[in-house]
Amino acid sequence: MFDPYKIREDFPILKREINGHQLIYFDNAATSQKPRQVIEAIKEFYEKHNANVHRAVHTLSQEASELYEKAHEETAKFINANSMEEIIFLRGTTEAINLVAYSWGLRNLKREDEVLVTLMEHHSNIVPWEILAKIKGFKVKYVDINDDGTLNHDALENAISKKTKIICITHVSNVTGTINDIKRAAKTAHEHNALILVDGAQSAPHLPVDVKDLDVDFFTFSGHKMLAPTGIGALYAKREILVKMEPFHGGGEMIKEVAFNPIKRASVISWNELPWKFEAGTPNICGGVGLMAAIKYLETLGMENVEAHECRLTEYAIKRLHECRKVTVYGPENASKRCGIIPFNVEGFSSHDIALFLDNYGIMIRSGFHCAQPLHQRLKLPSSARASFYIYNTKEEIDKFIEALKEIEKS
Amino acid sequence: MVIVDNYVSRIEETCGEEKNFIVILKYERKDEAIKKILQKAKMEKSVASVIFDLNFKGFAIRAYANGKIIFKNLRDKNVLMDVLSELLTE
Numbered sequence: 001m002f003d004p005y006k007i008r009e010d011f012p013i014l015k016r017e018i019n020g021h022q023l024i025y026f027d028n029a030a031t032s033q034k035p036r037q038v039i040e041a042i043k044e045f046y047e048k049h050n051a052n053v054h055r056a057v058h059t060l061s062q063e064a065s066e067l068y069e070k071a072h073e074e075t076a077k078f079i080n081a082n083s084m085e086e087i088i089f090l091r092g093t094t095e096a097i098n099l100v101a102y103s104w105g106l107r108n109l110k111r112e113d114e115v116l117v118t119l120m121e122h123h124s125n126i127v128p129w130e131i132l133a134k135i136k137g138f139k140v141k142y143v144d145i146n147d148d149g150t151l152n153h154d155a156l157e158n159a160i161s162k163k164t165k166i167i168c169i170t171h172v173s174n175v176t177g178t179i180n181d182i183k184r185a186a187k188t189a190h191e192h193n194a195l196i197l198v199d200g201a202q203s204a205p206h207l208p209v210d211v212k213d214l215d216v217d218f219f220t221f222s223g224h225k226m227l228a229p230t231g232i233g234a235l236y237a238k239r240e241i242l243v244k245m246e247p248f249h250g251g252g253e254m255i256k257e258v259a260f261n262p263i264k265r266a267s268v269i270s271w272n273e274l275p276w277k278f279e280a281g282t283p284n285i286c287g288g289v290g291l292m293a294a295i296k297y298l299e300t301l302g303m304e305n306v307e308a309h310e311c312r313l314t315e316y317a318i319k320r321l322h323e324c325r326k327v328t329v330y331g332p333e334n335a336s337k338r339c340g341i342i343p344f345n346v347e348g349f350s351s352h353d354i355a356l357f358l359d360n361y362g363i364m365i366r367s368g369f370h371c372a373q374p375l376h377q378r379l380k381l382p383s384s385a386r387a388s389f390y391i392y393n394t395k396e397e398i399d400k401f402i403e404a405l406k407e408i409e410k411s
Numbered sequence: 412m413v414i415v416d417n418y419v420s421r422i423e424e425t426c427g428e429e430k431n432f433i434v435i436l437k438y439e440r441k442d443e444a445i446k447k448i449l450q451k452a453k454m455e456k457s458v459a460s461v462i463f464d465l466n467f468k469g470f471a472i473r474a475y476a477n478g479k480i481i482f483k484n485l486r487d488k489n490v491l492m493d494v495l496s497e498l499l500t501e
Contacts, residue, residue, distance in 0.1 A: 368426035383427025
């Protein structure tokens with residue numbers, strides 16, 4: 001049974017007091033807290049198994065290699081990829097999108113091509129494409145959204161053409177929490193012989209993800225938003241696409257051999273097998289171990305249960321926020337159409353004022369553009385305050401949050 | 412600016428259309444710093460003893476009891492440093 005009160009016991013940080021109040025952590029869309037199971041896995045790795053991976057014959061290296069490879073396998077299973085060959089570990093979603101932009105985009109996009117992004121994207125799914133567009137001369141086209149922050153599928157279907165080579169779209173908006181219909185977007189992309197890249201930073205931690213069912217070509221996510229440490233994340237890509245792609249970074253680990261020809265005074269380089277071809281240099285081994293522990297923790301809870309818990313919290317929070325006469329909530333009203341992310345503003349206060357006020361009560365929320373300035377411009381918002389929930393949050397915490405907001409409203 | 416360094420731990424420029432700076436006071440000196448600021452700036456409003464809306468030479472300032480202060484719509488960080496220096500000097 002999913003019990004957030006029992007789950008809370010696994011998170012040492014939640015016992016903290018801040019400004020004389022019990023910590024209420026509602027900034028989960030930025031990063032999640034870590035359970036002791038993940039902290040212990042990292043500690044155990046460094047205390048018992050630490051060594052560099054691959055190409056060593058000693059015992060410690062074999063243990064570290066096995067753990068690191070197992071982490072790839074568990075990650076593949078978590079999102080239903082075919083095998084670990086389709087899972088590349090990187091620092092996180094941002095680096096994963098940059099990998100696709102440079103390894104795939106640099107070689108496949110031409111001046112006459114178009115890349116579709118939506119107005120609800122995080123900057124990390126806009127900026128790499130805009131940088132590459134300056135180099136290659138292709139056009140980045142922005143697909144409109146509806147006033148409630150949901151994707152305008154008609155706009156997407158009207159924007160796509162023979163020129164479109166890839167649709168880059170978030171699975172869940174990091175501002176409004178809107179869950180996009182990725183299957184529909186993937187179908188649209190493939191009908192036009194385009195690929196689809198899905199930013200899963202806000203979906204993989206919160207709902208079940210099946211990359212085969214979604215039929216996406218690329219799917220990216222960050223470990224730190226799903227209980228794992230910072231500096232580790234993953235890129236999923238269909239094997240047949242990865243095979244054709246050139247490496248992102250060059251260095252050790254990603255090559256099979258660098259054969260120097262003394263007559264020609266040149267090296268002939270061949271790439272390592274998947275996924276190592278895309279993991280140059282000593283990887284974040286311990287990060288991978290931490291990610292594996294986080295995935296095991298989430299799988300024990302069941303991702304369906306995680307999603308249902310957050311949906312209940314979101315529904316409750318929206319209902320209670322409507323009691324606050326000066327509060328405006330953005331995003332779809334129907335909690336089943338969004339993950340546990342609620343952007344809002346309080347009349348007469350900037351988002352930063354709201355965040356600082358709540359900080360006095362030990363309540364951590366985020367304020368500003370949340371790295372999604374085009375979305376704020378589209379919704380005509382100067383910025384927004386954002387509360388975001390996870391597995392350890394409770395209705396009682398929402399009640400305290402509402403009481404604090406009612407205090408600010410009194411002014 | 413030694414006087415500012417004595418009291419200020421961090422300065423964050425906010426993101427959003429509002430160009431504000433958030434000044435985070437050193438925890439152990441926050442009460443002393445807020446007292447100085449309250450002596451020099453004009454109090455316009457206080458909310459729940461948590462927020463203090465202040466005005467100093469036409470600059471809008473919102474100070475929080477937990478030692479964080481928002482300076483609103485300042486042109487740049489140099490202006491902020493000058494204002495902070497004036498507020499925190501004896």
